[in-house]
């Protein structure tokens with residue numbers, strides 16, 4: 546097996562496409578124009594700095610009112626440790642459970658109410674496990690030559706990220722399943738880019754279900770891990786009416802997500818609340834070999850369904 550992989554890696558350089566020199570020739574504006582998803586940047590401020598950093602333990606979840614009761618630690622210069630009720634997003638009340646330790650940003654609503662955004666569950670043990678796996682992803686990316694990515698005929702890299710249920714997603718969890726992978730971010734305003742891509746993934750999921758195809762999964766990796774928490778992705782998936790049983794919207798530590806983006810030859814440049822990005826859709830076989838890759842948003846669910854049926 547090792548020989549085969551070894552031989553594959555060196556025998557098939559043609560399946561890696563040289564992309565970077567082309568991109569380097571283009572200015573930022575040109576990339577924005579060509580690749581879409583460019584929105585006017587209203588604020589230059591780094592939104593990770595919005596509000597106050599908060600650490601706490603969830604004491605109650607009110608799914609109806611979209612509120613969490615959180616016993617939080619001291620917020621230096623702002624608040625003593627105390628238990629209070631916070632407004633949160635509709636996805637957050639579904640992802641976060643009583644007893645969870647969380648980190649979040651505390652902001653004020655226009656009416657003065659307290660709101661938590663960017664809510665992440667804290668699980669040090671799981672995070673350490675995931676970092677271990679993502680080190681292998683980082684190593685794989687570091688081995689890629691400038692401008693090359695991991696393409697058809699090669700093995701899909703190791704990774705460990707979190708889905709819209711805050712459950713870890715790894716190739717092991719997808720073992721024995723083919724999966725279709727793409728990249729999106731929930732704030733994308735360009736109808737022809739992420740929204741279209743998500744609609745097509747959802748369409749492909751329905752088509753495959755109608756054909757009775759099992760052992761198939763869908764993975765959409767965020768291009769905006771700073772904003773797209775599991776809770777935000779949960780709301781996004783539900784807005785599209787997606788069956789979450791085999792469709793994972795994934796996020797995680799920024800470095801790991803960016804390595805995943807890089808490994809698949811995607812460009813993603815943060816620009817305020819927007820991400821200027823390219824797109825690609827990839828089919829990975831149950832043996833973890835990359836089978837098919839289509840650049841941009843013009844891929845056809847029918848063509849992917851056909852490729853899936855041929856696996």
Ligand SMILES: [Cu+2]
Pocket residue numbers: 582729730733734735738739740822
């Ligand atoms: Cu987009």
